[in-house]
Amino acid sequence: MKRNIYLKKKSLEEAKRLSSMLAGLIHLGDETIPVIQARGRVTSQPIFAKISSPPFHCAAMDGIAVRAESTYGATEDAPRVVRLGQEAIFINTGQPLPPGMNAVIMIEDIHQIDSARVEIREAAYPWQHVRPIGEDIVATEMVLPASHKLTPYDIGALLASGYQKIQVKTKPKVLILPTGSELIEPKDVNLSEPLTKVIESNSYVLHQLVIEDGGEPSRHPIVEDDFDQIRNTLLSKAKEVDLILIIAGSSAGTRDYTRSIIEKEGEIYAHGISMMPGKPALLGRMKNRPIIGIPGYPVSAIMAYEELVRPLLYQVFQLIKPERVRLRVYPTRNIPSKLGTEEFLRVNVGKVGETFYASPLPRGSGIITSLTKADGILRIPSLSEGVEESREVEVELFRPLEVILQNVVMVGSHDLTLDLLANLLREFYPPIFLSSQSVGSLGGLLALKNGFCHLAGTHLLDPETGEYNIPYLRTYLGEMKVKVINLVYREQGLMVQRNNPKGLRSLKDLLREDISFINRQKGSGTRILLDHELKKLSIEPTQIRGYEREEYTHMAVASLVASGMVDAGLGILSSAKALNLDFIPVSKERYDLVIPSIYLNEEKVEKVIETIRSKKFKEEVLRLGGYDVSKTGEELL
């Protein structure tokens, strides 16, 4: 069984040097296109004005054109009368100055006596209210340099200097070739049947990225993991394009043929880059074209593109690649990272009080939502072992700072009504965004204590008193002044497969030998509730199969139950309904938001509370089922 072994792994820096060398293989031609469609294209040569702008001396105001000398001596007291058609000619802004005239008197400064004569009450000076020829652009002067990306403003300057067509660099043609027998084309997906293949989406993401970077992408349909098919496709297509991106097939698996094909038909410069995600990337040459192997996991694919392909495209155009705006932030927790590998950690960023905090999103290279939800990237350099909570670091922002400043940062337990809240907030107060992170109820209170968030969502039962949340505040928040506002009451219960095939009726059935359970993580309100209920029933947790296995959200638990991997998990009705599961009620609990008093006057936090109190929010919550909104929006502390 033959499998690939990575060449000695290259540093990202070295890989970028190689990618820059590969850029040298691409030579863009010229093409002539209409100026009015040229925005975003790149000039192939300097552009020199064909004509001047304005193309003649012209009136800068509506009025009469005169020869200034003929008006000398005119005053309020001694107005001068000039004859129309001879000494004075009516003129509008932009019209050419008639021969012999050298000044314009504004319409509001003259008095027309009759159809032949006009009275002037102030002398004009030469060139008064005249735009001289070439005031803006002088014929033959350089309007734009070569290798300049055309803006809307440039379109105006080009038209004014006599251009209707312009020579620009051709777009580099980029072949995007997805490979893998495990993949299905999006258009072939039939949602009414269970999927057995993974939807191919990377090629479409790359397609859009290539367009944004000025290239001309062409996507090839999925090619199966077959040496000859991949090889023949590459050989037949290579000559038609400037650059090849081949997706997947460059890992260390047995059916990863990309490398051996390029080794045979071209040359490999790097295989395996010290970056995460993105390690399996490959740099090579085939038919004298650069070929870049893009890893198959979505985040890896995007990172490999952005680090290795985007700079190459900018270099080919001879343009400077703009960097993302950087912001100094504090990580909300310690994040160890592998020495010798540059890691691209996706983070949410929010300004809480006077400080910007970055909370890491899931690190898996398969999790594209870690990019779509991210506010930016925290680069952990290869010589670092990670970042620390107390140490300021830089984040490269995906979104403008204005957007990030509107993030209300909520940390705590997950609940489906938070999505509703986020959406209504956006509907009512568009700029404000509720950025929520699921770390469980206790995690939320700890984040609040550390000042990392504006509000925490908790549903922590105090087993001694039967009271929710408030008994925990003193212990976890100390003297911090907070308000507690009820979000909802919600039903917790056992989620089981549809039609309850194993006939569960209560928590006691979890003791059955044929029942496997999935638990929530320690510190989550659901876990505390479960332990409380088990204690009331005198059930020993270790007797439950799966008690030790933990998931972090209701939906993750529901999803495992739905897939049949486990039989039951404790969760909320809305999650069960979402995945079409049966639900056996166990208890009703209170879910509150805890908000430090110091943030209560911040407009964005006020708007969150207003939205919770809106009629529409309560209506939408009730529509989910399993919720009670009788105290929603009430101040409980």
Add this chain to the structure above:
Amino acid sequence: MKRNIYLKKKSLEEAKRLSSMLAGLIHLGDETIPVIQARGRVTSQPIFAKISSPPFHCAAMDGIAVRAESTYGATEDAPRVVRLGQEAIFINTGQPLPPGMNAVIMIEDIHQIDSARVEIREAAYPWQHVRPIGEDIVATEMVLPASHKLTPYDIGALLASGYQKIQVKTKPKVLILPTGSELIEPKDVNLSEPLTKVIESNSYVLHQLVIEDGGEPSRHPIVEDDFDQIRNTLLSKAKEVDLILIIAGSSAGTRDYTRSIIEKEGEIYAHGISMMPGKPALLGRMKNRPIIGIPGYPVSAIMAYEELVRPLLYQVFQLIKPERVRLRVYPTRNIPSKLGTEEFLRVNVGKVGETFYASPLPRGSGIITSLTKADGILRIPSLSEGVEESREVEVELFRPLEVILQNVVMVGSHDLTLDLLANLLREFYPPIFLSSQSVGSLGGLLALKNGFCHLAGTHLLDPETGEYNIPYLRTYLGEMKVKVINLVYREQGLMVQRNNPKGLRSLKDLLREDISFINRQKGSGTRILLDHELKKLSIEPTQIRGYEREEYTHMAVASLVASGMVDAGLGILSSAKALNLDFIPVSKERYDLVIPSIYLNEEKVEKVIETIRSKKFKEEVLRLGGYDVSKTGEELL
């Protein structure tokens, strides 16, 4: 004669409030489009995942799928043999885990004994190398909120969550209507004849700006200044669009009908805004559509768009308008500005030493090159009387900081070879840009003295010694250590109309009564040369008609001569040739670059010198004619 009088001028702030109110008239619909074409579009509602991603438990590695429990106890010393097809099944990354299996062992960790059996040397743990269903996206969970502008990443997330089509907000339809009898369509321009109309370019600039801001523009052909034509066009088109931009016709001229039409057919909310450029803008409503009157001067048009239309479009989409990156800079000179008016000063920005400096570009509202050449905008607030050289202010950047950092700032006398130099620099060292400003030779030395630039270009003759430039250094630069590098020798002479119709032969002919002259500004090398030559000939300057009238560049002088407004001006051969003028040589002069020693080791400055010394630069200079490159690139001090 009826003419418009502005309504009481509105502050820009008030105008923005009105524009925001007008946004409320626009209600976007929904449309369903393919996901793979949806980048840049805006979601009309929150998007909830149709399916989970991955859609099943799948292998995260190539290898064999097993039930972890069946491998317990396996070690290097006591490998366990499992039967293929029963206890173990070969699996590739992304493939679904077969029923009953819950772990994957990597291909590199197993040994295949024969076609039926595999040896395992280490126990697998449950869920090892498995991507659980929904690891990335759980069905029903919110993938994207409403009013979200779709990125390439989002395309991936949407496809993975089962979407092939998606509902987005429709694009606001924007009618762009240029008006003015003085205008000509770009396509109707015939460059072989002299132009008598101004090329209409504003509508095409607005067209591109609307596209960038997510709208769907439609441009109407030019409509003449005719009340009924404009009115009928507006009435017939209004219902087809969401927003009307009418260009020009909103000034105070007699033929400015926009306002009276809107007054008659709708309502005017503002006419005349305290902004510069952009004052004549107008805000109104017609057929219940917002109508915005865009001034006719190009910079006014763009500023009015960016301040009043762009925010409206963002608001209609419920998106936050991203702000430009801001940079703190020092102005290179005092700039008085009108109290009560917000001025948008276009500036070049460069980092010289450790400081960022902003040099103002021409302020005229007709000068579009003041935008195309600008690195950013310096906003002078309405309550300020201007900016001061010594006071730090903020600039909003048009270009990324990376690009601005590569600006080599040159100030001084203008010469056509500087365009050649800038272009070659870009060809040889793409990121570096020579940003040059024409303020004359003395102006260059003063800028150098103040630390505003990296290098100055001068051709200052010392009449006493006949030496160029070096005698001036002590006087103007004091003890500053500098290098002087020759750029070129060039011929100065009288530029006269083609075929020299007035038969000029030398400077003496400037005394003739029938000859009008145009001079260069005081402090320019050309002016000093002229005065020197006149003195040698004992000519009294005041005897020359036009001696007191000044222009700032060779090309401006040449352009006036070419238009026939004057008969002669002193300038360089290349300028005369550019405009097809005759040239009567007067003198040869030395044009040098003066560079402070502290900048000589900066890479970007080094590259400028290298480029000057290149063979290609000298060749291209010689091709212009009128230059001598025998000392080009030589260090003269």
